[in-house]
Amino acid sequence: MNLSVQHLWVIPALPLLAAVIGALTPRRGRTLAAGAAIAAMVGAFVVSCLALHTALVDPAAKLVHNFAWFDLGSGVLRLGWLLDPLTAFMCVMVTFVGSLIFIFSLGYMKADANFKQFFCFLSLFAAAMLGLLVANSLLLLFICWELVGLASYLLIGFWFHKPSAAAAAKKAFITTRIGDLGLLLGLLWLYNSTGSLLFFDGGAGVLETAALGSLAGQITVGGLAVSTAIGLLIFCGAIGKSGQFPLHVWLPDAMEGPTPVSALIHAATMVAAGVFLIARVYPLMSADQALTEVPLHALTVVAFIGAITALMGACIAVAQNDIKRVLAFSTVSQLGYMMLALGVGSWVAAIFHLLTHAFFKALLFLGAGSVIHAAHHEQDIRRLGGLRGPMRVTFATFAIGMMALSGVPFLFSGVWSKEGILHAAHGWNISHLPLIAALIAVVLTAFYMTRLVAETFFGKARSHEADHAHENSAVMTVPLVILAVCAIALGFLGTPAFPWLQARLLGETEVHGHSLLEGGGLMMLSIVLVAVGLGGGWAIYGRKPRVAENSRDPLVTAAPGLMAALSARLGFDELYAATFGRLGNGLAALAHFLDQWVWGGAVGMLARFGEFIGIVNREADENGLNGGFDIVSERIRGSGRVYSRAQTGDAHGYLRWVAMGFVIIMLVVVLGGAR
Amino acid sequence: MSPLQLCLLLSSLLFCVGLVGALARSNTILVLLGVELMLNAANINFIAFWRYGPNPAAGTGVLFVLFAIAVAAAEAAVGLALVIAVYRHQKNIRLQEANRLKG
Numbered sequence: 001m002n003l004s005v006q007h008l009w010v011i012p013a014l015p016l017l018a019a020v021i022g023a024l025t026p027r028r029g030r031t032l033a034a035g036a037a038i039a040a041m042v043g044a045f046v047v048s049c050l051a052l053h054t055a056l057v058d059p060a061a062k063l064v065h066n067f068a069w070f071d072l073g074s075g076v077l078r079l080g081w082l083l084d085p086l087t088a089f090m091c092v093m094v095t096f097v098g099s100l101i102f103i104f105s106l107g108y109m110k111a112d113a114n115f116k117q118f119f120c121f122l123s124l125f126a127a128a129m130l131g132l133l134v135a136n137s138l139l140l141l142f143i144c145w146e147l148v149g150l151a152s153y154l155l156i157g158f159w160f161h162k163p164s165a166a167a168a169a170k171k172a173f174i175t176t177r178i179g180d181l182g183l184l185l186g187l188l189w190l191y192n193s194t195g196s197l198l199f200f201d202g203g204a205g206v207l208e209t210a211a212l213g214s215l216a217g218q219i220t221v222g223g224l225a226v227s228t229a230i231g232l233l234i235f236c237g238a239i240g241k242s243g244q245f246p247l248h249v250w251l252p253d254a255m256e257g258p259t260p261v262s263a264l265i266h267a268a269t270m271v272a273a274g275v276f277l278i279a280r281v282y283p284l285m286s287a288d289q290a291l292t293e294v295p296l297h298a299l300t301v302v303a304f305i306g307a308i309t310a311l312m313g314a315c316i317a318v319a320q321n322d323i324k325r326v327l328a329f330s331t332v333s334q335l336g337y338m339m340l341a342l343g344v345g346s347w348v349a350a351i352f353h354l355l356t357h358a359f360f361k362a363l364l365f366l367g368a369g370s371v372i373h374a375a376h377h378e379q380d381i382r383r384l385g386g387l388r389g390p391m392r393v394t395f396a397t398f399a400i401g402m403m404a405l406s407g408v409p410f411l412f413s414g415v416w417s418k419e420g421i422l423h424a425a426h427g428w429n430i431s432h433l434p435l436i437a438a439l440i441a442v443v444l445t446a447f448y449m450t451r452l453v454a455e456t457f458f459g460k461a462r463s464h465e466a467d468h469a470h471e472n473s474a475v476m477t478v479p480l481v482i483l484a485v486c487a488i489a490l491g492f493l494g495t496p497a498f499p500w501l502q503a504r505l506l507g508e509t510e511v512h513g514h515s516l517l518e519g520g521g522l523m524m525l526s527i528v529l530v531a532v533g534l535g536g537g538w539a540i541y542g543r544k545p546r547v548a549e550n551s552r553d554p555l556v557t558a559a560p561g562l563m564a565a566l567s568a569r570l571g572f573d574e575l576y577a578a579t580f581g582r583l584g585n586g587l588a589a590l591a592h593f594l595d596q597w598v599w600g601g602a603v604g605m606l607a608r609f610g611e612f613i614g615i616v617n618r619e620a621d622e623n624g625l626n627g628g629f630d631i632v633s634e635r636i637r638g639s640g641r642v643y644s645r646a647q648t649g650d651a652h653g654y655l656r657w658v659a660m661g662f663v664i665i666m667l668v669v670v671l672g673g674a675r
Numbered sequence: 676m677s678p679l680q681l682c683l684l685l686s687s688l689l690f691c692v693g694l695v696g697a698l699a700r701s702n703t704i705l706v707l708l709g710v711e712l713m714l715n716a717a718n719i720n721f722i723a724f725w726r727y728g729p730n731p732a733a734g735t736g737v738l739f740v741l742f743a744i745a746v747a748a749a750e751a752a753v754g755l756a757l758v759i760a761v762y763r764h765q766k767n768i769r770l771q772e773a774n775r776l777k778g
Contacts, residue, residue, distance in 0.1 A: 072734050649777025651706070651770050655697055 178242020242274030303343025446533025457544025
């Protein structure tokens with residue numbers, strides 16, 4: 001059974017419907033809201049599978065359905081749906097992971113008073129995310145992009161009574177908005193140069209040869225091709241949304257939200273939207289590759305930003321003590337890997353890593369959520385420990401996720417996707433620095449994940465909460481098991497020997513595999529590096545587990561300065577507070593000063609002048625014009641008193657008068673018209 | 676019923692909802708919300724009369740509405756700033772209590 005592309009809107013519409021149902025049910029309608037959300041998500045999964053089936057019939061085809069949204073004079077603004085393997089794989093991933101996380105949330109949020117709202121927001125998020133995936137117009141994509149930002153804001157600040165959560169929500173919203181400004185400017189520029197925002201439109205779309213040729217042919221400021229400039233502006237949006245350096249600061253703070261939110265939005269799907277965006281507009285990003293005289297290619301910037309992010313995220317993750325913060329920085333680092341892959345020209349490797357990462361990172365976050373739920377919201381790994389025994393399912397699945405993330409060879413999915421990225425970075429002919437950064441990050445990833453597992457699950461319980469933890473109910477463990485199976489199985493869709501997924505993404509129907517020995521040196525090197533990371537982590541944290549909550553970390557003893565800098569996240573928050581924050585405060589202080597003294601002074605002088613006139617007037621009045629005017633003014637005062645009674649200070653009263661006046665006017669008009 | 680009538684019906688309903696909200700709520704933000712609803716009802720009228728009016732080819736209705744939306748955004752910014760200022764003075768945003776300027 002196939003899904004025609006006109007009906008692709010059904011995928012985002014189902015969760016949107018669930019969100020509307022969730023918004024309209026009363027607060028006690030918990031079952032209805034959650035049931036609608038889960039049913040819609042499962043329904044969207046089924047439809048997405050049909051879409052995937054359709055897309056794979058001819059993977060090279062871009063099935064589009066465009067329609068006019070509204071017309072403005074002579075111009076027509078058009079939107080559309082797009083179905084190709086990229087969209088279809090992403091939709092299947094989002095709906096599948098989303099369904100499991102919705103089910104997990106049933107258990108995790110059971111005791112929350114705002115349970116119903118939570119599912120409403122989650123459905124809104126899913127609708128926006130799926131809309132972003134099926135959009136065939138940069139404008140529609142941008143609208144959904146902002147909607148996922150809104151849903152992210154609502155969900156990070158879900159426990160808004162905590163000041164830290166409210167602040168984190170605000171920070172996420174504002175930081176991503178900085179990147180979105182770039183995206184908006186890029187969008188406007190693109191519309192101005194090509195007159196269209198549709199990706200594919202039978203030859204007239206912005207990602208098709210005609211438009212790309214004209215964009216790459218024009219030169220703008222700094223000798224950049226127009227396509228480079230637009231590509232870099234669009235990449236700004238991706239930097240903000242995908243937590244890339246230097247706008248990564250919001251993502252770790254986003255962990256203030258409930259853990260299922262962190263898993264769905266801030267690990268698996270929304271933060272990957274930036275990677276998806278760049279992969280979607282990849283023809284535009286790479287349009288300048290053939291030019292030799294331009295000073296900069298857009299993809300070079302992408303590669304270096306990705307490499308910096310991958311290395312920096314992995315370094316900071318080593319020194320974090322909050323179980324979710326470690327995973328958050330790990331997400332930052334892995335997103336850096338994906339950007340790196342995009343930058344070095346292998347968007348297919350980036351998307352493959354995105355898909356595998358979505359599964360094992362969702363698994364890790366849900367595992368962390370399971371731990372946090374069992375340990376009564378204790379998430380400091382120094383106060384956990386020894387959970388291996390009481391939480392067997394969580395431990396086993398978390399370990400699978402950890403091995404997939406670290407890139408333990410052959411059995412787990414992470415190794416295949418990471419291998420593709422390393423391979424692509426190796427083949428890049430501009431610089432080898434990104435490859436070196438990625439290889440260092442491989443060691444660090446294996447190291448901090450070993451540390452996380454050793455501290456959380458091994459040794460003995462170091463707090464009362466950890467001591468009394470026990471395994472959660474099936475509603476929470478079954479999603480973990482399913483995700484763990486996927487974290488293993490998904491890798492086999494894209495091994496170098498049989499890269500089925502990569503071939504389908506590229507639009508090929510034949511799969512050209514090559515033997516594992518080809519490029520085997522790099523593979524061996526990365527396996528050795530993973531072994532070094534795992535072994536180092538085990539030697540430091542696993543063999544002699546932490547005995548007490550406050551015993552010193554061996555690495556802190558070894559390099560106190562470095563670890564302090566890393567655990568303070570290299571001071572980016574302080575840096576931004578000292579520069580942009582202070583700039584904002586300075587501007588506010590300046591405005592305050594102007595208001596208080598300059599404008600206030602001017603108004604004060606006017607008032608003095610008025611006062612002076614008043615004095616003159618009074619003198620003249622008292623001495624010259626007393627008499628009859630007193631009576632007149634007394635009358636005026638009296639009438640003023642009568643009128644002032646109408647000024648009750650009750651704004652509702654005023655509104656009521658306005659409404660009544662409106663009704664009277666309407667009556668006059670209607671009755672007058674009838675006569 | 677013709678599409679124009681349906682639009683006008685919708686906008687009247689929206690207007691009434693907004694009016695009731697503005698009159699019945701004591702939370703100033705919700706009163707502002709009500710006012711915004713009424714404004715958008717007026718916008719729908721603009722669009723409806725433009726679309727089904729004698730000259731839908733000229734983009735006048737849309738431009739008028741875009742202008743109204745921009746003005747409404749500025750007005751909302753001022754309104755919310757006033758709400759914050761009121762909150763600082765009386766530690767709540769009940770409209771009934773913001774009556775210090777009464778005669």
